[in-house]
Amino acid sequence: MVKIIMHGCNGHMGQVISGLVEKDPDAEIVAGIDVADQGKNSYPVYTNMEECQVEADALIDFSSAKATDALLAYCEKRHLPVVLCTTGLSEEQLAKVEETARNVAVLKSANMSLGINTLMKLLQDAAKVLATAGFDIEVVEKHHRLKLDAPSGTALALADSINEAMDNQYHYTYDRSQRRQMRDDKEIGISAVRGGTIVGEHEVIFAGPDEVIEFKHTAYSKAVFGKGAIEAAKFLAGKPAGKYDMSDVISTK
Numbered sequence: 347m348v349k350i351i352m353h354g355c356n357g358h359m360g361q362v363i364s365g366l367v368e369k370d371p372d373a374e375i376v377a378g379i380d381v382a383d384q385g386k387n388s389y390p391v392y393t394n395m396e397e398c399q400v401e402a403d404a405l406i407d408f409s410s411a412k413a414t415d416a417l418l419a420y421c422e423k424r425h426l427p428v429v430l431c432t433t434g435l436s437e438e439q440l441a442k443v444e445e446t447a448r449n450v451a452v453l454k455s456a457n458m459s460l461g462i463n464t465l466m467k468l469l470q471d472a473a474k475v476l477a478t479a480g481f482d483i484e485v486v487e488k489h490h491r492l493k494l495d496a497p498s499g500t501a502l503a504l505a506d507s508i509n510e511a512m513d514n515q516y517h518y519t520y521d522r523s524q525r526r527q528m529r530d531d532k533e534i535g536i537s538a539v540r541g542g543t544i545v546g547e548h549e550v551i552f553a554g555p556d557e558v559i560e561f562k563h564t565a566y567s568k569a570v571f572g573k574g575a576i577e578a579a580k581f582l583a584g585k586p587a588g589k590y591d592m593s594d595v596i597s598t599k
Contacts (some may be wrong), residue, residue, distance in 0.1 A: 348583045349402045350576075351426070353417060354409030355391060356380040359431070362572040363406060364388075373576055378402050378524045380409075395420050403583035406575050407432055414439050418446045427451035427582040429575055431458055433499060447589040453582050456503035456590040458574035461550070463592040465563050466504060470511035472559065477512050481527060481554035488539040488547040496538035500548055505534045508550075542574055 350367065354360045355378030361382065363388060367373045375389050377400040383391040393400035395416060404427045407417055411434045421428040430443065430452060437453075477483060485508045487501040497520065509516045522541035529535070551558060554587055574592060581595045 347371075348373045348404065348580045349422050350374065351376065351398065351400065351405040352378045352389075352409040352578050353395075353404070353405055353413075354406040354432075355387060355389075356382065356384050357408060359408035359568060359572060360574075362569055363575060366569065366572050366576060370576060373580060376402055386497070399424075403428060404429060404455045404579040406579050408575070411435050411439065413538060418442055418452075421452075422446050422450050425450055427579075427585060428453070430454040430583060431571070431575055431580045444589065447558060448587060450587050451582050451585040451590060452588075453578050453590040453592070453594070455578075458571040458578065459563070459565060460574050460596065461563050461570065461576060462500060462504075463574070463596050465548075465550075465561060466507040469504060469508050469561060472552065472561070473511045475507045476554065476559060477508070477553040479554060480531070481552040482533075482535075483508060483516070484535040484537070484540070484551040484553065485595070485598075486537045486549045486551070488541070488544045490543050490545065493540060496540065497536045498538065498546070498548075500546070501536055501538070502533060503549055504548060505536055508534065528544060551588075 350373060352360050352363060352375050364375055367375050377389055377398050378387055378391040379389055379395050379398055381393060383393055390416045396548050405421055406429045411432055411538050414432055414435060443452055443454060485501050485505050487498045489498060505518055516532050519533050520537045545567060550561040581598060
């Protein structure tokens with residue numbers, strides 16, 4: 347059984363993961379870390395990270411970027427593998443992630459969903475056939491009205507996975523409103539929709555002469571990200587120092 351410390355345990359995703367782990371016979375949350383102990387968890391919660399010295403196989407982080415520096419130092423000091431799910435990290439923090447990964451296992455991905463990461467793998471195979479045959483590529487993503495960034499990090503990751511398979515020949519177009527010209531052969535269009543309570547929807551379109559192939563992923567709740575984080579923690583337990591991502595987890599399935 348994999349023993350997990352949940353950093354940000356009282357946040358929305360921390361509580362989602364806590365609920366999922368309770369039903370998972372192969373995992374257990376042995377401690378939580380958060381700014382306040384609200385007394386609603388079945389495991390001990392530490393408001394001071396340094397006081398949490400509970401033995402664990404991995405730590406899952408769903409908190410805020412402002413806590414990342416201290417978290418990385420804590421995990422490095424304890425040689426504790428960390429699944430880093432917090433987004434919005436600065437360039438300096440991303441550099442710190444790389445530095446920390448030289449001494450402890452760190453897993454970070456743009457999206458923790460097993461489905462999205464499987465889709466990335468499928469897109470690379472599809473691109474090698476369809477893009478080579480001259481199909482145009484478009485990515486359309488939809489999220490709830492409160493999401494601040496556009497396009498989503500996941501949309502960019504999907505485009506990157508295609509571009510990587512094609513030796514980075516493509517450039518990205520985000521807005522055609524100021525252009526009056528036909529699309530370029532080496533262009534990936536990325537469009538963002540914001541509205542309502544859409545959790546997350548990503549569609550990749552390969553449009554060729556007289557045929558269209560579409561790949562689509564829809565997240566109906568944030569539980570999909572929690573499930574992926576738990577699988578990542580199971581994967582990371584016992585791994586040597588290094589930088590990992592969800593493609594490494596997918597490859598073991």
